[in-house]
Amino acid sequence: MKVSPTRIEVIGPRPRTEPGDHLEERMSAQLPRPVRTHATVFAGDVESVITNLERRGVRHRVSPAGNDFPSPRVWIGVTDDDPLGYDPTVDGGLLAEVISPDLAGLPTEYADPADFDSYAPGTIVRVAARRFLVADLDEAVRALDANLLLTPSGLVTDTVARRARYTFGIGASAGIELAQPTSADSDLADFAGKWGPGPHAVVLAVRGLEQFALDLEVRGTPFTRSENHEGQWVLHVDTSFTSGTPFEFQEIEPSPK
Incomplete structure (x- = not known):
């Protein structure tokens, strides 16, 4: 948590024990x-x-x-x-x-995830972002601004989507990305067309992307490469190996201060 105050939890329903357990x-x-x-x-x-x-x-x-x-x-x-x-x-x-x-459970002090000495090449270091697909980016941005007082740190348009990125007070926290697909010829549009708006990908930052790619090859985990809208190379693991959930891996960058 000192490096990445953002958790990924895998959970499932439990027997209802409290009236507010929804x-x-x-x-x-x-x-x-x-x-x-x-x-x-x-x-x-x-x-x-x-x-x-x-x-x-x-x-x-x-x-x-x-x-x-x-x-x-x-x-x-x-x-x-x-x-x-x-x-x-x-x-x-x-x-x-x-x-x-x-x-x-947030700590009072945080480590800089860009301090590479602590991590072996190929190590997953932190959650970089969670992506949600939206049907109308402008409406989603307006709703978050009006109702939760959240404003995006950046708005970008690339070849496949319009995107709004949200960052938070603790620099190492994962960002939230809202994405509205604009091109019908993309994996993002395919996912949106099949499943509709809602949760999409988990983006993880690793030290040594090429070493991580070698590790995936050793494990027999298929993946592809692409360049994201920030010009970074990212790996996409075959979703048939992750229960249909898209995971993306990118080279770690210094956390915002």
């Missing part, structure tokens, strides 16, 4: 797709977020502190009366959850 509803709201998310979890000032949502009349619900979590959690796009009625227009389809930094 994991099954969160999964069903995304329809069948290879990758579904319990939530895009933001660590922040929960009380201030609640105040803003209530003042703006934004659709949300609050899970009170309980046995599982010692402080409230805020879920965007649903209400207590309508837990199945997630509205993706409220938060750009992120299925956002806001928790306090204490719940996130």
